[in-house]
Amino acid sequence: MANPSGGVSGKGPITHVIFDMDGLLLDTEKFYTEVQEIILARYNKTFDWSLKAKMMGKKAIEAARVFVEETGISDSLTAEDFLVEREEMLQKLFPTSKLMPGVSRFIRHLHAKGIPICVATGSHRRHFELKTQRHGEVFSLMHHVVLGDDPEVKQGKPSPEIFLTAAKRFVGAPVDPRKCLVFEDAPSGVLAAKNAGMFVVMVPDPRLDKSFHDAADQVLSSLLDFSPNDWGLPPFEDAAA
Numbered sequence: 365m366a367n368p369s370g371g372v373s374g375k376g377p378i379t380h381v382i383f384d385m386d387g388l389l390l391d392t393e394k395f396y397t398e399v400q401e402i403i404l405a406r407y408n409k410t411f412d413w414s415l416k417a418k419m420m421g422k423k424a425i426e427a428a429r430v431f432v433e434e435t436g437i438s439d440s441l442t443a444e445d446f447l448v449e450r451e452e453m454l455q456k457l458f459p460t461s462k463l464m465p466g467v468s469r470f471i472r473h474l475h476a477k478g479i480p481i482c483v484a485t486g487s488h489r490r491h492f493e494l495k496t497q498r499h500g501e502v503f504s505l506m507h508h509v510v511l512g513d514d515p516e517v518k519q520g521k522p523s524p525e526i527f528l529t530a531a532k533r534f535v536g537a538p539v540d541p542r543k544c545l546v547f548e549d550a551p552s553g554v555l556a557a558k559n560a561g562m563f564v565v566m567v568p569d570p571r572l573d574k575s576f577h578d579a580a581d582q583v584l585s586s587l588l589d590f591s592p593n594d595w596g597l598p599p600f601e602d603a604a605a
């Protein structure tokens with residue numbers, strides 16, 4: 365519930381914002397789904413959202429292990445070979461990535477108001493470059509980006525490591541985790557933020573089981589529905605606010 369003094373249920377106010385990337389800033393989750401459906405079809409199996417929920421947000425090799433083990437194909441395809449096999453398809457798709465609704469307006473707003481913002485993504489450097497090549501302007505407003513292959517990030521989400529590393533790299537760190545707001549689409553990412561002691565707004569794909577919403581502090585259908593005032597952040601000044 366929104367609290368006019370800043371924060372949902374009296375929590376906040378928030379001073380720093382951390383964004384997930386895939387499925388939150390960029391519409392890239394659909395590419396992973398498409399490629400994984402193609403690979404599984406070869407084994408006469410179908411890719412569903414319960415498996416998707418276990419993979420999304422994780423580092424590539426961690427998600428790959430889930431994929432081959434949960435589908436029972438690990439005797440025929442190793443996690444490493446799965447990554448090699450999907451790579452060619454992903455490399456063609458990633459440069460076509462689009463921003464999710466409301467991203468450009470929200471990032472520009474926070475940056476203009478001087479709220480420190482950053483990205484914490486399970487994606488590794490090479491994929492990050494492909495996905496963001498058409499979105500340099502928006503991503504240049506981030507104070508920093510923490511990637512899945514960062515040497516300080518040993519374990520992927522739901523480990524809190526990536527968000528704690530992200531918070532540590534803001535100017536004036538350490539930042540109190542209770543003043544950090546994370547935006548996430550994935551169950552593993554929501555848990556990682558909570559494990560880091562941060563607040564988390566979940567913007568899930570509507571196909572994700574609703575039980576995964578429970579761990580989040582707020583759930584939105586779209587970033588367009590976000591009200592900065594709920595968290596003690598500066599309100600939008602344009603007419604769409």
Ligand SMILES: O=P(O)(O)OC[C@H](O)CO
Nearest residue numbers: 385386420421485486487
């Ligand atoms: O959702 P992200 O940005 O942490 O990315 C994780 C994987 O690359 C895709 O699920």
Ligand SMILES: [Mg+2]
Nearest residue numbers: 384386387549
């Ligand atoms: Mg994500």
